[in-house]
Amino acid sequence: MPCWSTLPGVERTTLITGGSGFLGAHVVAAAVARSQVEGTLAEPQGPLVVAQSRSSALLAPRFCSPRDAAQWIEADLPGDLEALLDRVQPTEIIHCAALSRAADCEADPARARAVNVDVPGQLAGWAATHGARLVHVSTDLVFGASDAPEGGFSEAAVPAPVSEYGRTKLEGERAVLAALPAATVARLPLLYGDSAGRGLGASDSVLEQVERGERPRLFVDEWRTPLEVSSAAAALVELLDFDAPGVAHLAGPDRVSRHGLGVAVLESMGLSRDEAEAELLPTHQADLDAGAPRPRDVSLDATRAAAALSAELPGVAAGLARVH
Numbered sequence: 001m002p003c004w005s006t007l008p009g010v011e012r013t014t015l016i017t018g019g020s021g022f023l024g025a026h027v028v029a030a031a032v033a034r035s036q037v038e039g040t041l042a043e044p045q046g047p048l049v050v051a052q053s054r055s056s057a058l059l060a061p062r063f064c065s066p067r068d069a070a071q072w073i074e075a076d077l078p079g080d081l082e083a084l085l086d087r088v089q090p091t092e093i094i095h096c097a098a099l100s101r102a103a104d105c106e107a108d109p110a111r112a113r114a115v116n117v118d119v120p121g122q123l124a125g126w127a128a129t130h131g132a133r134l135v136h137v138s139t140d141l142v143f144g145a146s147d148a149p150e151g152g153f154s155e156a157a158v159p160a161p162v163s164e165y166g167r168t169k170l171e172g173e174r175a176v177l178a179a180l181p182a183a184t185v186a187r188l189p190l191l192y193g194d195s196a197g198r199g200l201g202a203s204d205s206v207l208e209q210v211e212r213g214e215r216p217r218l219f220v221d222e223w224r225t226p227l228e229v230s231s232a233a234a235a236l237v238e239l240l241d242f243d244a245p246g247v248a249h250l251a252g253p254d255r256v257s258r259h260g261l262g263v264a265v266l267e268s269m270g271l272s273r274d275e276a277e278a279e280l281l282p283t284h285q286a287d288l289d290a291g292a293p294r295p296r297d298v299s300l301d302a303t304r305a306a307a308a309l310s311a312e313l314p315g316v317a318a319g320l321a322r323v324h
């Protein structure tokens, strides 16, 4: 794998698609923080940060403050993509927008293809023509047909998805790199952390169910290398400054089951291990229809990114300590 080198600083406008999403909201916050730091060092003003979402009602979760530190634009993709790019003229893009729920992709494969394949392909084509830097967000679910080897799938492993979500995300990766080989395709694992009270992600969804008095069913036979969402966002923003063509894995160092992660989340809220386990229903994949095929072990090996980036990719204990 080639080493990553730092790109020279230029006047920048940073576009973050899907800025209202679980991940995107943290990416906007991280891009704003970077812009504020760089504004005092390199340019009179740091890069302008522009965030795209579909609906103004969902804009600016509470950690995206100050709200006016980023400009927010409503755009439905793919329909509004060209107009969005013409208006913003970004010099760098982090593409977070996606049809991200596996069951939605299974139910509407044509829509999944339009959003997860066509949009990133067109975005990369525009970036190639206009000389813009692109970090495209993908997923560990491009794997799954076979279990991860010990240490996790490296960037050199051959993807083999099992769901429509995984297939469209993989095709999206390929469309991006075909149009813009210099783009970085950042594969993320299961994300957890603060969703601004929206019950999104692998920890807030558990906490929300427990607060409602439910016992979340969590898989004891599904293994991931989860990452705290603000850490993922910081790493994605840092990648903008690297010449890092091709695929990069960003993931935590711990391989844990969904159930194990749920126990750790509740322990981080002050419950004992016994109390935490009592709140959850250990479940096997075969016992629950989740609306889409689910792989057993898509653990990622993120050794290369962990060594190259200054943003930390924390394990579960350190990641949860950042959240609660």
Ligand SMILES: NC(=O)c1ccc[n+]([C@@H]2O[C@H](COP(=O)([O-])OP(=O)(O)OC[C@H]3O[C@@H](n4cnc5c(N)ncnc54)[C@H](OP(=O)(O)O)[C@@H]3O)[C@@H](O)[C@H]2O)c1
Residues within 6 Å of the ligand: 017, 018, 019, 020, 021, 022, 023, 024, 052, 053, 054, 055, 058, 075, 076, 077, 078, 095, 096, 097, 098, 099, 100, 101, 115, 137, 138, 139, 140, 169, 188, 189, 190, 191, 192, 200, 201, 202
């Ligand atoms: N969450 C995870 O654990 C995880 C793990 C691995 C990879 N990822 C990847 O990370 C990225 C973000 O995921 P997420 O969990 O943050 O998803 P999310 O919470 O569902 O957010 C998706 C974002 O995309 C926007 N969007 C969806 N369809 C759109 C359309 N047709 N036009 C315009 N905007 C659209 C949504 O806008 P609205 O709010 O306006 O609907 C929202 O801002 C995705 O690429 C996903 O594949 C996520």
